[in-house]
Amino acid sequence: MRKPESSGKNNNNNMNNMSKMRKGLWSPEEDDKLMSYMLRNGQGCWSDVARNAGLQRCGKSCRLRWINYLRPDLKRGAFSTQEEDLIIHFHSLLGNRWSQIAARLPGRTDNEIKNFWNSTIKKRLKKSSISTPSPNASDSSSDLIRGLMYMDSSSSSLALNHVIDPLMPVFGSGLTVSSAHNVPTIFMPPIGMDGDGFYGSSHGIFGGDINLGIDKDLFAPPLENLSMENNAKTENLINRSSNHTNFLNNTGSVINHCNNSCKIENIEGFETCWQGEDLKVGEWDLESLMRDVSSFPFIDFQGE
DNA sequence: AAATGTAGCAACCGCTGGTCC
DNA sequence: AGGACCAGCGGTTGCTACATT
Secondary structure, eight states, X not given: OOOSSOOOOOSSHHHHHHHHSOOSSOOHHHHHHHHHHHHHHOOOOHHHHHHHTTOOSOHHHHHHHIIIIIOTTOOOSOOOHHHHHHHHHHHHHHSSOHHHHHHTSTTOOHHHHHHHIIIIIHHHHHHHHHHOOOSSHHHHHHHHHXXXXXXXXXXXXXXXXXXXXXXXXXXXXXXXXXXXXXXXXXXXXXXXXXXXXXXXXXXXTTTTOOOOOTTSOOOOOOGXXXXXXXXXXXXXXXXXXXXXXXXHHHHHHHHHHHHHHSOOTTSTTHHHHHHOSSBOGGGSOHHHHHTTGGGOTTOOSSOO
């Protein structure tokens, strides 16, 4: 941990103030002050919180401490396997959007998830991708690529490859989210894969020209640039998932559709969406898609 | 027992985007 | 329009604890 002493930058008034700010580990007394202030007054402007609570910390530091450590609704302790599964799943969908992942894991913070990912899951996935050669060359290259894409989604552009099918991993019939403990043999099903293989030329987001050589730059548009060209049409699908029961039913049919032909053209406009050039992920109603994830039947957030 | 390596994690840093004036 | 301020985010750092040699 960082030393509590300040770093002593003081070039101007602001910096003079800054130089008085404590840094490093929080003492129990500081925690008490912040905690009782927050419980008494609630969250306001963080720099006010710092000042009014009598803390020689910057607002930013207070905010971080509160969010990552003091918040009463935080769930402490090790991640359950279900949480691991969820993290892996959501990471495959969202990339390194830790805050969004955290928002879907009650009681967990983005920092916690990020640390967990970087220290544990990433290594595990890396190991698994190395230790599980596939029986034939093409399979192994796909698996390897999948693995690399998976674990390397620290660059969110790669993670994006999974974003192209936000529904599949959890809801797909016969498809399971790989348990972190089973990853050596189970990768997330190749999302967007067609019957013939990896990101088929006809409807994958990669189109027909993707070069799967792993030492080449894999192309994937940045998440922000993904868009739903036919958003309105797609909303038709997504909106039907306004409650998660409907969501499950409807996504189930989507997935079944996918499994049969890996074409989703029956959902009007959907196929176009995969290939749209102007896709903006913000227009994906991921919130709707993931809302109420805590009520997924297989998830026991209390369990540990 | 001491030295060294490594994993886990708290906290900081720098950046971005939103809001207000 | 643009500058100041703030919240929030993701990446990174560096310390502690534990494992290994």
